[in-house]
Amino acid sequence: MAQSPRTWWLGRLDAFLSEAQRQSPPGELGRYRLLVGATLLLLVVSLMVAGSAPFFEPDVQARLGVGLGLASGFALALVFLRRWGSLRAASLLVCGLLVGGYMLATFAMPSPAIGAHATIMLIPALSVYLLGVRTGLLVTGFFCLNAAVLLPLYLSEFGARAPLFARPEMWISGVLDSVILLLGYGLSALFRMARDEAAATVLESERKLLSLIESTDDPVSALDPQGGLIIANTAARRLFLEAFGRDARMGDRLVAQSSEEKRAEWQAQLNRALQGHSVRYEVSFRAGERTVALDLSLYPILGEGGRPVGVTAFGRDITERKETEAKLGELHRSLMEVSRQAGMAEIATGVLHNVGNTLNSVNVSALLVAERLHGSRAPLLVRATDLLREHEADLSAFLAEDPRGRQLPEYLSSAARHVVEEQAALLEEMRGLIRNVEHIRAVVSMQQAHARFGGQVEQVPVSALIDDALRLHASSYERSGIRILREYAEVPPVPLDRHKLLQILVNLLNNARQALVECGREDKQLSIRVRREGEERLRIEVGDNGVGIAPENLARLFAHGFTTKKDGHGFGLHASALAAEEMNGRLSCVSGGRGQGATFIIELPMRGQEASA
Incomplete structure (x- = not known):
């Protein structure tokens, strides 16, 4: 993914910061970056002052000394910032170098015009932004004292060369410079206070948001466009610690230690979310001694112009559900x-x-x-x-x-x-x-x-299989005086599991025989019909004129454990219904009530289990 110019410049500034500084909160990271940028700019300006010294007679030595001295100081400030990492100390050092260097330049190259140099506007702006309103006022006030009092006194040699106010334009110029500095300070202070107020509002919103995301036991996090971690709730941090053995830090990649295949899948889903799509998928990974399964949802974070600038990740731990x-x-x-x-x-x-x-x-x-x-x-x-x-x-x-x-x-x-x-x-x-x-x-x-063909899908002549099932009960039907009626339509062989269908048929035929024996009637009749429903479905009906089924029992007839027999276990019909579902079919029953007989219906696809392969 191509970097924008802004991202490129920020990356160059971050190169001067330590890893810990780069993981700072956004507001503090912004001040680090500004300090680095301002220091680099002042370093370049100082070198330019030193390089242009030969063109300014008779102040060549003064300009060269001031320029090289300040350049060295600003370079040391960058080293100090990276090595010891104190933002306030480094800011004081840079602002002190700027004020001290400027005062040194005014005394080394005495001129009323130097007090109005454009560089002086950096002093209130930098001091207020980096050090705060109060400290910025002290720095700006000290510099105003230099411009309005010390410089005119120095130029008049403290009254030794001429009366102090012999050249009122110097004092007026110094006062105007001070007023401009204070105006710059005031604008910077107003900006700083407005920014602090906005930051406080944002911080309050963040606290509320954090309170909201902390109220759930599910992992919630926000990611930058590169997939680096921005914020994470306790559940997400706990999961990160369990998975990687350390605490989560800003910028961490969630899949850095995963397999190449999982990293590629994650990047593809992240790219989809960054294109403005809502993404949901399941991911599993090792976390300590167990495997964690997450139902992960990714939503784009929209910035200016509705462009995605990041992603929020909501995870639902479905490990227990998967295990169940x-x-x-x-x-x-x-x-x-x-x-x-x-x-x-x-x-x-x-x-x-x-x-x-x-x-x-x-x-x-x-x-x-x-x-x-x-x-x-x-x-x-x-x-x-x-x-x-x-x-x-x-x-x-x-x-x-x-x-x-x-x-x-x-x-x-x-x-x-x-x-x-x-x-x-x-x-x-x-x-x-x-x-x-x-x-x-x-x-x-x-x-x-x-028994040999159990579990295999093959082309089964359904009518012949029904006759085989009837043959297993032939002697008991004959002894019980049960009359068998067959109505077989012309049906081609159907691809299915022979054993599962035989299991269903044997169970239904046995139940029908028991229902007919219990009814006690003379004209016991068992009917079996085979026909097609359209081009896609096969229908097998096993009906009897036996004891029938009460209406209140029809709804739970296929539930596991339900039975109306004294010695029954409620297993046969439940297992038969499951077997029918495994063949992409359905087992149902209709009955007019007690004494009205019952008809069990097996519905199967003509294309059989191959249709779902």
């Missing part, structure tokens, strides 16, 4: 993990119900097979073959003449028919066994597949 948000986030993740595990447990329960019921069928089929094998005619065929083997030598005679032999063909035919019938029955039972085992395998595979 982090804890809530962790709690939310834990809740969702518990929800996922609860959903998996519910799915596993459905799997166990299905597998258990199917295993009952497998057990019955196995017993029937065992009974049929136990009563099989196959051992009779063995006995018949044994008879044939016994009469192998006279087989023709045995079959023709022996009563047992004559019955053997009919016996074999009957036994063969029974064996064929047994085989058909056993094959049918085995097919049933295979179907039941395949059903067990399919249910277990489905549960494993859904």
Whole structure:
């Protein structure tokens, strides 16, 4: 950022001051700068007097001596000011050099005109501004005494050369010079008093402002255009001490020890504020053993012409809020993990119900097979073959003449028919066994597949996923006499988390089954509808004609811990609502009241979670 001429000149003046002097309050810093500027100007004038001495005969030596002497004195005054730093002592030294040097010049180069030299107007102006009204009056009065009395006496050699008032023009000139000096003093004093009054007013305003900013526990500070500290309240100073290990001083840069990335971000935000914009952003930094988070607001300080001349910074310590948000986030993740595990447990329960019921069928089929094998005619065929083997030598005679032999063909035919019938029955039972085992395998595979894909976004055929959820409850629906109605519109696969949607569906289907069982009606009916709402939304409705929901319970149905079940925990619907929100969707419920059934509605974006990526 380019420096203005004023800033450049002030920087040159500040180079003669110590670091502590540059950190002085604005009023005192202004007097330091004026003292340096006046001393430098007087130093240059003194050198000019010394340099021009050859042109002023016969006062060459006097001018050279006075000029070099004053130049040395003013140079020493600058060294004294920087080394020892006392503004009043340095001001007394400079004013004393100016008065003493001028008096020395009047006596070394005696002339009535020298008393009216333009330089004399610096004496009341500097003395009043640097030393105050009273001390300035003493300095000005002493100089008036020199101009009105001492110089005319010296020029008349105290009456030795001529009568004291032989040349009245000298006395009149001295008196006029004194009057002009006193007039200059009066104007300077009026200016000083007006300035002091204005400064007192400003100081009072600053006290009120400081009282205002000190009344808050939030850090508040004002910065110059370079980002240097101008003023800060106790909270800001305390935070600065905690962050940097030392007290804040005027001109300190708030991000001097931060990383390059944070300094660049801070400079960008500061530049925006200096362009007249209000800026708000969050910043975090290390402060001792902890990390502090601030909600920082920057507002421009407008000067003449509405141009920004600085920035006010208001900070809100949001460390506790951030820590709370982090804890809530962790709690939310834990809740969702518990929800996922609860959903998996519910799915596993459905799997166990299905597998258990199917295993009952497998057990019955196995017993029937065992009974049929136990009563099989196959051992009779063995006995018949044994008879044939016994009469192998006279087989023709045995079959023709022996009563047992004559019955053997009919016996074999009957036994063969029974064996064929047994085989058909056993094959049918085995097919049933295979179907039941395949059903067990399919249910277990489905549960494993859904568990495996938890947390991933994929293209999910929603209708097929609903059928999977229904299959988990199929046996309990059948036992309870619940009729299932499906109304599936043509919907393309939707990108979403398969497990989260399955978790919601399993929970809603289980709640619907319980509501239907509790209602005690004969025509228990569970309806599932899938349809699109426009081009962007998918709507899944799970409705039942069960016990319904009281109107006063609808508003808090999804709140954590709320339940109407005796053995409920108020977790399932809350977790389902959270899962729907995580998929950029919504879970809601409508019910006509008790005994009127209920319909739960899942609304999801057709573009799924990818839409928010």
